[in-house]
Amino acid sequence: MLKQCALLLFFISLFICSCGNDFSPVSQDQSQNPVAISDDTQTESETNEPQANETEPDPQVTPTPPPSQNSLLVDAPTGIWVWKNVEEIIQAEKRETFFDELSFYSKAENISLFLNINTEKISDDSFYQENIASFLEAAHARGIQVHALGSATEWIDNPENAIAKFVVPTLEFDFDGLHFDVEAHLHPSWNEEDNEELLQNFLALAQQVKEASAEQAVYWDIPSWYFKDSAKVMVEGISIGKLIVEENIFPVLMSYRDTAQEIENFSQAALEYLVEQNRDWFFAVETSSAESEDITYAGECLEHLVDDINTLFDHYQKGTAIHNWTTLQELELCEAEE
Structure with a gap:
């Protein structure tokens, strides 16, 4: 009986030895990250492509959302004239x-709206007035500035109308500025040689408006x-642009060209003066198809x-x-067409 048991134990030990390789232990790393690489498989270092992380996200962490397709474009102070549909927009x-x-x-905090004001309704129409007031409140809550925009060439001859119908x-209301789109060269008496009398009236309008506006920015x-x-823009030997700025009026340079370089070139005389005097200003660009190609x-x-x-902001701040x-x-995005 003892001999039979010994033989049985002997055969069992032989069997275990012959199968030992099939039961060799697997490393911890291999069990968690099994990888099979064929001859044509590229590693991360060869492709420089980041590998996907298949680990479940921590439920305590909110993943960062991808950038919106409607992310902002302009990274500079931006003024925008709003001429049309104002009564609809302010509702x-x-x-x-x-x-x-x-x-x-x-x-929002970079935007200044130049909002065209109806000079008839701003004084007498309560519905219009209420909408203006609530629009200003809503804009300011977002950090948007709003300027009252007024435009009438006849104000050059009648400054009192500008003050009575627009300024006062x-x-x-809680506007952030008064904005005038009144240009002397659109006056019927403008000529290409000498406009001193007209420009004196134009300057007088600016002076009276500034005085009537109290502390409000103009x-x-x-x-x-x-x-x-140039003789056609001079008053007593000084260009009218400089005289307007010397009234502490903020210039919005109508520098209408269609490249940053051309805008600088076209505005050279103004830029030399404004930089020398350490003045603030806005460039202005045109987007209307009614203008010639080189200025819009x-x-x-x-x-x-x-x-x-x-680019202009980078150069001039x-x-x-x-x-x-x-x-x-x-205007359309080119990348949207690709």
Whole structure:
């Protein structure tokens, strides 16, 4: 019996030895990350492509969302003229859509709206007045500045109308500035040689407006060539552009060209003066298709306009005003076509 047991134990030990390789232990690393690499498999170092992380995310951590397709484009102070559909935009049910559309172009805190004001309704229409007041409140809550925009060439001859119909009524509201689009060269008496009398009236308008505006900031659309030493823009030997700025009026340079370099070239006389005097200003660009190709961004990619605005800001640390909201929205992204 003992002999039989010994033989049985002997055969069992032989069997275990012959099968030992099939039961060799597996390392901890291999069991957790099994990898099979064929001859044509590329490693991470060969492709430089990041490998996907298949680990389940920590439920305590919220993953960072991908960038929005509607991320901002302009990274500079941005003025925008709003001429049309103002009475619709300022209504409560419309303004949120308007603000959302604005956010595509720039940060709210970078935006200054130049809002065209109805000079008849701003004094007498209670519905219009209420909408203006609530629009200003909503804009300010988002960090958007709003300037009252007024435009009438006849104010050059009648400054009292500008004050009575525009300045005084708008001072009753919480605007961030008064913005004038009044240009001397659009006056019927303008000529290409000598406009001193006309320009004296133009300057008097600016002076009276500034005085009547009390502490309110005053902005003025000024063609860049108003700063040149040219007889047609001179008053007592000084260019009208310089005289307007010396009234502590903020110039919005109508530097309408379609590249950053051409904008600088066209505005050279104005830039030399403003930089020397350490003044602030806005460049201004055009987007209307009604203008000639060399002065407007109409028909060009939106990216081109944005790049030029950012370039000007990088060079001068000054913002750019875009003329105007309606035609700006017609510019398309080139990358959307690819």
